[in-house]
Amino acid sequence: MARSLVDLLTAHASNHPDRTAYRYLVTGDCDGEIQELTYARLATRSRAVAAWLQERGLAGSRAMLLYPPGPEFICGYLGCLAAGVVAVPGVPPQGRAQNHRALTRMKRLLADADAKVVLGGRDVIAALDGMAEHLPELDGIARVATEDIPDEAATAWREPELTPDTVAFLQYTSGSTSAPRGVVVTHGNLLDNERVITERMGHTPEAIAAHGHEMFVSWLPVYHDMGLIGPVLNTVYLGVTATLFSPLHFLQRPDRWLTAVSRYRPHTSGGPNFAYELCLKHADPDLLGGLDLSSWKVAFNGAEPVRPATLRRFADTFAPAGFRREAFYPCYGLAEATLMVTGGTVGIPPTLLAAAAGTPNAGEADAAAVSCGRPGPGVTVAIVHPERQEELPEGEVGEIWVGGDSVAHGYWRNALATRQTFRVQLPGQDGRFLRTGDLGFQRDGELFVTGRLKDLIVIDGRNHYPQDLELTAELSHPALRPGCTAAFSVEAGEQGERPVLVAEIAPDRAGEAEKITDRIRSAVGEAHGLSLRDVVLVQPGTIPKTSSGKIQRRATRTAYLDGTLSEVTAAPVE
Structure with a gap:
């Protein structure tokens, strides 16, 4: 039985070394430059990075990952896991408008994580080297462009002693310029949530075979939980193929997403609700006439409120291209639960509730709530009165609490916040729960998210x-x-x-x-x-x-x- 994603990568590299793990569209276009990583190559590059880290005695320490979009991030991330080093994905400073904000966040993360090394792309490392005298936070921190680590270094790799409780990475919650909070995700958390994603999204051996191992197309940022835990790491978990490209290239031309789905015919692809809205704004007869979306089985929609009108308009607009309404897959998750908590049922349209009567399967025009599906296997969802901390009856709105092996261990070096958020209990029930700060209710086993108790x-x-x-x-x-x-x-x-x-x-x-x-x-x-x-x-x-x-x-x-x-x-x- 696999103890970690490192074990699974080793198995895939041995069993099907020439299979493409990741296909990266350099320009975002299917007919542009494409970089491919086979499982054999992915294992070699990951081990080379891991060996470099091990030789410097960095096992157990934190490594900040600062990469532009591309496959090198994945090699660096998996290299950390293979070395027993705690990965800390970050956003590299890039462009004038975001340079100050990204620098400020990077400095805070470096300090909070107590990072001992920065892994990144050549341009990022060169830029940091040039700014070192103005960035005292970089004093004593090693920096390396992982492209420059030779393949031969992989021969020195030593398999680390990993247990389910070994910390795999810190997922810093996005958006805040105040004190950052790093969610501590272990190897056990990762494997459990990959199991949940696999089950809820129908990534069965039969589905994998039917799609010729082409399971994902994704433009989502890989330094955030949805893009990393979903398309990137579920690929390694299953030994399948993912097609990736930059978020910037999607924002510049949203049609690139649908074109890639049409070309590579994956089982699963998705994003926040706004992504579907962007596609609608750019839909025209020429685009529709050139698409075939009939193989798209799971069009997941998460990370922000799912809007019934978006589901209706997207399904109606892209039906001529083969998109099916039942492919829509609203889901709910958060970094503190590694990622996925609930998801729809593959092949069944989302449940919609009307505003007044609360009847299921309302029309999109009068629907007030969209179901985010059912909890994954081994995941417990409770709706709790936030002050009394008592479980509420079905249909009543309260705070969403989550239990299970996917729930992360806590916040990095923040015992008080960890105790308040990750260590709560319900009267008469065993086990600890995670307080999500989100509001919702359950009906017939399905979760409906209605708002946020917190002010995010x-x-x-x-x-x-x-x-x-x-x-x-x-x-x-x-x-x-x-x-x-x-x-x-x-x-x-x-x-x-x-x-x-x-x-x-x-x-x-x-x-x-x-x-x-x-x-x-x-x-x-x-x-x-x-x-x-x-x-x-x-x-x-x-x-x-x-x-x-x-x-x-x-x-x-x-x-x-x-x-x-x-x-x-x-x-x-x-």
């Missing part, structure tokens, strides 16, 4: 912490009152969730409202890459707070939607 804002599949947006806004203009700003998101029709910012200003600065609003929009756009749907400037004392002085964002959002805020002025809605 998810825009176009990216997480943003409201505290970060609020701080950026307050620093943009001296008229804004410190600690008196609230950020939240609202529904904006087909655009999905969009951010809104409400801020108190000094009464004598009301005449500058337009200028202040422009400053806020510009600062938030530059720092977070977000376009604010609305900026509302209000009188002092308007924003509700708790007795301890904490901003009540949900109450502010309710007042905004009700139109009861005491506005100084409001910027026009875009």
